[in-house]
Structure formats: C-alpha cells, structure tokens
Amino acid sequence: MKSIYLDTGATTHLKKEILNEMMPYLTYNYGNASSIYTLGKKSKMAIEDSRIKIAEALNCEKSEIYFTSGATESNNWALKGIALANKTRGTHIITTKIEHPSVLKTCEFLEKQGFEITYLPVDEYGLISLDQLQDAITDKTILISVMFANNEIGTIQPIEEIGEICNKNNIYFHTDAVQALGKVPIYVKKYNIDLLSLSGHKIYAPKGTGILYIKNGINIENLIHGGSQENGMRPGTESVANCVGIGKAISLITKDIESRNKKIRILRDKLINKIHKNIGCAKLNGHPTQRLSNNINFSLRDVNGTMLTLILDVLGICVSSGSACSCKSKKPSHVLLALGLSETLATESIRITLSEEITDSQIDYIFNQLSKVIDEIRINTL
Numbered sequence: 001m002k003s004i005y006l007d008t009g010a011t012t013h014l015k016k017e018i019l020n021e022m023m024p025y026l027t028y029n030y031g032n033a034s035s036i037y038t039l040g041k042k043s044k045m046a047i048e049d050s051r052i053k054i055a056e057a058l059n060c061e062k063s064e065i066y067f068t069s070g071a072t073e074s075n076n077w078a079l080k081g082i083a084l085a086n087k088t089r090g091t092h093i094i095t096t097k098i099e100h101p102s103v104l105k106t107c108e109f110l111e112k113q114g115f116e117i118t119y120l121p122v123d124e125y126g127l128i129s130l131d132q133l134q135d136a137i138t139d140k141t142i143l144i145s146v147m148f149a150n151n152e153i154g155t156i157q158p159i160e161e162i163g164e165i166c167n168k169n170n171i172y173f174h175t176d177a178v179q180a181l182g183k184v185p186i187y188v189k190k191y192n193i194d195l196l197s198l199s200g201h202k203i204y205a206p207k208g209t210g211i212l213y214i215k216n217g218i219n220i221e222n223l224i225h226g227g228s229q230e231n232g233m234r235p236g237t238e239s240v241a242n243c244v245g246i247g248k249a250i251s252l253i254t255k256d257i258e259s260r261n262k263k264i265r266i267l268r269d270k271l272i273n274k275i276h277k278n279i280g281c282a283k284l285n286g287h288p289t290q291r292l293s294n295n296i297n298f299s300l301r302d303v304n305g306t307m308l309t310l311i312l313d314v315l316g317i318c319v320s321s322g323s324a325c326s327c328k329s330k331k332p333s334h335v336l337l338a339l340g341l342s343e344t345l346a347t348e349s350i351r352i353t354l355s356e357e358i359t360d361s362q363i364d365y366i367f368n369q370l371s372k373v374i375d376e377i378r379i380n381t382l
C-alpha cells in the first residue's frame, strides 16, 4: 500500500539536507554561543550566518530577526509585547475571526487584562473587508494583527493594502505568515509589516523552531526575561542546531517560489476539478484563486470529516478534518463558521495540503480513493 502524506498544513518532515547542516551543532560543535573560546564562537557564527540568510529571504536587516520556539511563541510575543509596551498610547487591538488559536487565545487573555479587541468578520471566501478594517480603527488602536494566509482554507489576505492602512494611521502591523512563507513572496518593507511570525516545522525544519521579525525601532516588551541572548529580548541559551535548521529551511523555501508553486498549483487544480466534476454536493471552502498553491478544503454533504479522515488513514492517506489544532476538540472549525457555513457542514469538511513531492499519478490515486470512500460513507448514512 502506498502511503501519501497530504497534511503539510499541519507539519512537514525534517529534510535530510536541513538535518545535515544541523548535525555538527547537535554533536561535536556543542559550545555555548555566549562563550568566548573557539567552540563557543563557532556556535555564535552559525547562529549569525543563519540570521543573515533569513534576513536576505525576508528582505530585511539581520538585527530584525529573532529566534523563538515556534510561531505560537512568536504570536504571543508580538501581541502581548506590543500591548504591554504601548498601553499608555492605547488599549485597542484589531484582529480577525479566522486567526490561528495562538493569536485568538492571546487576544482573549489580553481582553482579561483590560484591552479591547475587535475581531473582524470575513466574507464567504475568507477575506476581510478593508473598509471594515478602516472603520474599526479608533484613536486607541495600537496594533492590527491579520494573518497573511489562513491555515485551514488557504485564503491570502490583501496584506499590502492592510499595511498601507496601518502605516497611514500610525498603527503597528503584525502578520502571522506561517502558511504564506514559500508560497508567495514576502516583502516586509514594501508591505509595511512591523512584526511577522514564522514557524520552522511547516517548512521542513524541526518542530520547536520559529522566528519573529521585529522592525527596528518598534516599541515592544519582552515575553521572556533572562540573559542577554537575542539582544536581551529573547533570552535563553540558543538552540544552535535549531537556529541553523530554520535558517536553511527559510532560504530553501523562498527560492524559485514562482516555479515550485506553479507545479503544485496545477496538480491542486486538477484534484479540485476532479472533485467538482465527479463528487456530488462538494463545496470548495476558501477563495477560488487568492489561495495558497497547495491548499484544498472541501465540505462534502453527509460526509463526516473525522470519519473520512480515519478511513483514509486506513488506506494510507493522511488528510485533516479541520486544522490539526481544532480537530481533537471536535468543535466545528471557527474558520469555516466565520465563512458562514452551518455547524453541520463545517464538520463535513476535509483539508488537503499537498507537499512539494506530490506527483500527477498520486493525484489520480488520491481522487480514486477519495471518491470511493465518500460514496461508501454516503450510502451508509442514507
């Protein structure tokens, strides 16, 4: 039986060439990057080389790149850090209803601390309205946090236009770009982005690695306090191997964006079209064109998403019913509900996120298995 992994939106495997670059720092190059002897300096140099690579990939300064334990930490740091440092200027934050839980739960926490949060709705395709964003701004607004691309439905927001609005109104702009990295070009300066979160394990680096881009001159408080690592702003002895791994991953994923994504997009559209043509009552969730090249999200009437996922697993195919973070809770996805789907239809959904390794013949195989299982489930629930 062939086993096919179609859940890169949840995580990816560690690439061999990334592990190879990390290996010395997991073994013989174990020096503390703060030590002044050669073994320590080698670690320091590896971290700084990685920082330079990341800055090049994001078109920013290396002093604007901070290593974190993942995008959950990056999002927490961006929101709490800006809120705390700027609360005398204002206590209002604007975000959206479809953010990742690491943004939404942080906002809920900040609400308990006395901050006021506006959660912007989205249209049926998952896009926010720029007019509604403009209208939500008050003289107390200090931060706007809108994800670059959604992890469940793949919808890509008008980031450049949002950045312009933030810039004009002198409001900090944070974006969770975890899913967008490597799929669309990211220009932090051109888009007026002040803070940007990235995760390593979505781009073939190890789990537990992340980045927060913080534009120079931004007024932000620490999330973590301690030593002088990362300019004293994100203390803790550096995981040198992780810093090296995420740097390598970012430089790989941001090369040849155009051609790599074109290939995946063609295969994705082939699968979407096959589903539309041959499977009844299938509704594509998310934007038809303004979406991540590898994302497919369908609602399938009378097909429970969890059941479909578990049966496909037996057949060696890994997909997701909703996002990895929300499927265990069994609550319908907050993203799909925000699109206006009924609770039932929201639980009758699956997400397929293709990997770079996907082939044309695999698409045919996946479609055949998918359509067989969907037919069986529908017959049995009649």
Ligand SMILES: *Cc1c(COP(=O)(O)O)cnc(C)c1O
Pocket: 009, 010, 069, 070, 071, 072, 073, 100, 102, 147, 149, 150, 151, 176, 178, 179, 198, 199, 200, 201, 202, 208, 209, 210
């Ligand atoms: C995976 C993901 C995160 C969380 O990243 P971790 O590194 O797992 O903490 C945040 N935002 C989005 C959009 C994600 O897809």
